[in-house]
Amino acid sequence: MIKSGAFFEYSINENNEYYGVTQEELNRVMQSGKLGVWKMEWKGVISVKKLLPFIKAIFIIAPLEILELRLRQRDGGFHDEQYFAERMEYTREWFKHSDIYDFTVINKEGKLNETVTDVTNYIRQQGLLP
Secondary structure, eight states, X not given: OTTTTOEEEEEEOTTSOEEEEEHHHHHHHHHHTSOOOOOOOHHHHHHHHHHOTTOOOEEEEOOHHHHHHHHHHHHTTOSOHHXXXXXXXXXXXXXXXXXXXXXXXXXXXXXXXXXXXXXXXXXXXXXXXO
């Protein structure tokens, strides 16, 4: 699909897997007249902002120590310390690129409702929601 040009944007994540959005999916969302949400890593944000400068990027992040704790809690004993070290190194790389985002929200432990409210309010301020 990459070779045929089916993807609007794509990148390789920390796990060496390709992620992206097809042109077909982008067209579907744009024609729907609804708000579209992309979950993408920082490389994808850079790519998309070059192609669609009007796109608003929201960086939803938690403190680094909380991210590591969540990662370890989800793991269930499947991975070794090298895995966690690599994931945290990749996460630190995201923090280095926080300036590419239009808005940052800190997802505090136990405060998901606040995070959702902050994101919703920002989207409303941008005129994307009533």
